Amino acid sequence: MRRNTALAMIALPLLAACGTPQERCISRNTSEYRTVSSLLAEVEGNLARGYAWEERQVVRTRFDQCRRVLRDKDGNAHVTSYGCWRDYVDTERYRVPIDPAAEARKRDGLAERQAALASSARAAVSACRAAYPETT
Incomplete structure (x- = not known):
């Protein structure tokens, strides 16, 4: 659940309005987290399907x-x-x-990496919001 919340916290500002300085800052500073999250979702889908x-x-x-x-x-x-x-x-x-055991190991490694990157991604989002406040 926390992973989905963190992903939504990062994805929503990106979808709201493309190209603002705040969004570019968030995108630039969370790209590795988003890549790992995407790979993790793909591996979990592979395990669920079996291929x-x-x-x-x-x-x-x-x-x-x-x-x-x-x-x-x-x-x-x-x-x-x-x-x-x-x-x-x-x-x-x-x-x-697929080899389910190898995919499970890959999933576990990606989940660990995602957890390690989550706190820095949240900090980057907060810093970008502070540095580039958006007015509504």
């Missing part, structure tokens, strides 16, 4: 309409279209098996 998600880039081909400009003998341009095959890159998500 992880990964992404890969896949090149696919599809039939499309291509255009070309042809000039007549007077130099006037005429645009014509024709059917052609074009490559495009698609991102594909797929399941990856």
Whole structure:
């Protein structure tokens, strides 16, 4: 519960209005805490599902309409279209098996790191709010 409260305390000012000096200060000084929290959430999701998600880039081909400009003998341009095959890159998500014991160790390590960073993140948020008070 405390972890969610700390995360909300950091996330709410960032969502309220982007780009103020206070928000930039908070973002700059809590980036490691937010990264560790994100990784921890991902690992906990992996453990709950029993597998992880990964992404890969896949090149696919599809039939499309291509255009070309042809000039007549007077130099006037005429645009014509024709059917052609074009490559495009698609991102594909797929399941990856996990080792539950290794994921649990990873989760425990991330939880310890998050707890260690939480107090400094709260102090940074307080210092940024004091240094850059926002008027409403």
